[in-house]
Amino acid sequence: MKRIALTSVALAAVAALALTGCSSERGGTEGASTEAAGFAADAAIGVALPDKTSENWVLAGGLFEDGLAEAGFEADVQYAPASNTVAEQQNQISAMITNGAKVIVIGAKDGKQLGTQLQQAADAGVKVIAYDRLIENTENVDYYVAFDNFEVGRLQGQALLDGLAERSGHEAPWNIELFSGSPDDANSAVFFNGAMEVLQPKIDDGTLVVASGQTEIGQTATQGWEAENAQSRMDSLLTSTYGSQEVDGVLSPNDTLGRAIITSIKQAGKDISKITVTGQDSEVESVKSIMAGEQYSTINKDTAILVAETITMIQALQQGEEPEVNDTEQYDNGVKVVPAYLIPPVIVTKENAADAYASNPNLLEIVNASK
Numbered sequence: 001m002k003r004i005a006l007t008s009v010a011l012a013a014v015a016a017l018a019l020t021g022c023s024s025e026r027g028g029t030e031g032a033s034t035e036a037a038g039f040a041a042d043a044a045i046g047v048a049l050p051d052k053t054s055e056n057w058v059l060a061g062g063l064f065e066d067g068l069a070e071a072g073f074e075a076d077v078q079y080a081p082a083s084n085t086v087a088e089q090q091n092q093i094s095a096m097i098t099n100g101a102k103v104i105v106i107g108a109k110d111g112k113q114l115g116t117q118l119q120q121a122a123d124a125g126v127k128v129i130a131y132d133r134l135i136e137n138t139e140n141v142d143y144y145v146a147f148d149n150f151e152v153g154r155l156q157g158q159a160l161l162d163g164l165a166e167r168s169g170h171e172a173p174w175n176i177e178l179f180s181g182s183p184d185d186a187n188s189a190v191f192f193n194g195a196m197e198v199l200q201p202k203i204d205d206g207t208l209v210v211a212s213g214q215t216e217i218g219q220t221a222t223q224g225w226e227a228e229n230a231q232s233r234m235d236s237l238l239t240s241t242y243g244s245q246e247v248d249g250v251l252s253p254n255d256t257l258g259r260a261i262i263t264s265i266k267q268a269g270k271d272i273s274k275i276t277v278t279g280q281d282s283e284v285e286s287v288k289s290i291m292a293g294e295q296y297s298t299i300n301k302d303t304a305i306l307v308a309e310t311i312t313m314i315q316a317l318q319q320g321e322e323p324e325v326n327d328t329e330q331y332d333n334g335v336k337v338v339p340a341y342l343i344p345p346v347i348v349t350k351e352n353a354a355d356a357y358a359s360n361p362n363l364l365e366i367v368n369a370s371k
Contacts, residue, residue, distance in 0.1 A: 038320035039102040045314055046096030046104040047077040047131075048089055053225065054256065055283045056303050057107065060131075063307040064105070071311055073318075076101060086110040093117040103127045103314050110184040111135045111333075127317050131310055134186040136333045143323055144331050144340040145310050147301045149187050153194020155347040156251060156278045159297040160195075161202065162349075163276030164249050167296065172207045174248040177237055179230060179261065180220040181253045186333075191253045191280075192217050199251070212241045222253075227260035234264035242268075249276035255286035258295050282348060287363050290350050291370035300346040300356050309341055 047064045049057050061077050068075035076096055080089035089109045096104050097120055104126055108114060111133050118140035121128050128135070130144040164174045176199075181188030202208040203215070214220055214237075222230045230252070238247070247270070252258035258279035265272050272294045279286050280299040289295040313323035325339040332338075348356040357363040 038318045041072050041318060042074060043102040043318065044074040044076055044096075044100050046093070046099075046101035047075065047107075048092050048096065048104060049077065049079050049107040049131075050089070050109040050133075051080055054254075054281065056281050056301070059303045060107070060307055063304055064310075067307055067311050068314075071315060073314070080109045086113045090114065090117050094120060097121055097124050097126055101126060103129060103317055105129045105131045105310055105314075106135060107131045108133045108135050108186075111186045112137055112184065114138065115140075129310060129313055130338065132187070132306065134190075134331055134333055134338065136186055137335055138333065139335045141333065141336075141338055143313055143325065144338045145306065145313060146187075146340065146342060147299075147306065147345045148342040149190040150194040150330065152280060152299050152301075152345045153191040153196075153253075154198055155194075155299060155345060156191070156253070156280065156297070157195035157198030159278050159347055159349070160199065160249050160251050160276055163278075163296040164208075167274050167276055168248045169274055173209050174207070175209050175211045175242075175245060176249040176251065177212060177234070177247060178210060178215060178220045178251045179222055179233070179253060179257055180217050181257075182223055182225045183218075183221045185225070188221065188253065189217060192220070195251055195253075211245065211247070212237050222257055225254065225256065227256050230257040231260040231264045234261045235268075238264065238268045238270075246270070247275060250278070252278050253280060255279040255281045255283040255295070255298055258298075259286060259289060262289065262294055282357070282360075282363060284363070284366065287348075287353070287357075287366050288370075290348070290353065291367060293350070297347060297349045300348050301343075302360075305343055309343065313341065 045068050049061055052058050065075050065077050078092040086109045093104060094117055104121060114135055115138045118128055118138045122140040127142045128140060130141050132146050134144055135141045168174055180192040199208060250261050252261050258277050262272055262277055265275055276296045278297050279295055282298050282300045286295050286298050290298060316323040325341050327340040327342050328337060331340050346356055353367045357367055
């Protein structure tokens with residue numbers, strides 16, 4: 001993927017938070033010596049990210065490189081190739097430890113297969129921050145920084161209900177289908193469970209009908225978050241279930257899959273303007289789709305804020321302090337509850353897009369151009 005250009009607003013957000021530590025009570029760098037209680041202020045920091053299939057992962061890499069450099073650290077940002085297995089990311093993390101990284105930030109390619117590398121990190125005294133995706137089945141993950149992913153799911157579920165009432169042209173019951181993310185991503189279940197907290201009562205009372213009967217996460221999963229897998233499943237659902245009836249809405253966990261589902265629906269000759277499809281990540285093509293009246297909603301998760309909060313955590317560790325967290329209960333990785341710093345997500349539809357993207361010139365331009 002071609003690297004996405006970083007906006008001045010995003011860079012300013014990262015630089016401001018990185019250099020100030022957000023506020024004095026969150027352990028800013030004012031007065032810090034080169035050799036503080038934690039580690040050297042110019043130490044190496046590793047950032048291991050998954051492949052570049054999502055715009056946000058590409059943006060995050062650039063923001064980490066620039067933000068860590070602004071904060072005085074030596075950044076080592078690596079991606080695991082899309083065509084490779086998790087072994088590449090395992091090798092990258094091991095190399096970061098060998099090369100002296102003091103903190104490693106990990107956006108896991110598969111959060112269940114990093115136990116050996118994280119034990120190696122713990123043995124070397126390296127702190128590990130799980131970024132965006134929880135790392136599972138190990139005690140050697142120190143912190144988790146993410147948007148509140150259960151709330152993301154709840155917002156998606158509510159958006160589906162709102163869109164059905166607004167777009168379908170008829171009263172309930174409404175026919176829907178459910179999609180979830182890749183089973184090797186711990187976030188997939190969190191998104192799905194959040195959405196089902198909203199949707200399951202409506203399925204139980206008959207307001208919603210999952211016509212295919214596929215309501216379990218194992219039935220709805222999309223391996224690798226790959227668009228072609230989502231499109232293929234939607235093609236099959238339309239053929240097997242919707243020959244004599246209409247589909248009114250689809251729960252999609254992210255924008256990439258949402259656009260694939262929309263492509264399937266349009267190729268089947270159905271009117272997408274009457275069908276509600278959700279999403280997440282505010283990808284450029286999906287914002288265009290929302291403004292064109294096709295995709296109904298997305299979730300705005302400002303990557304610049306997430307990266308900046310991660311750098312603030314690193315700065316606290318550099319000074320020998322405990323980073324601020326705001327959740328110590330939700331994120332049980334199977335071995336421990338990982339202390340987390342959670343950021344609230346924002347639902348975006350055509351109606352509130354201008355306000356939601358007021359600080360993002362690129363997306364705001366798309367919104368304004370559609371008026």
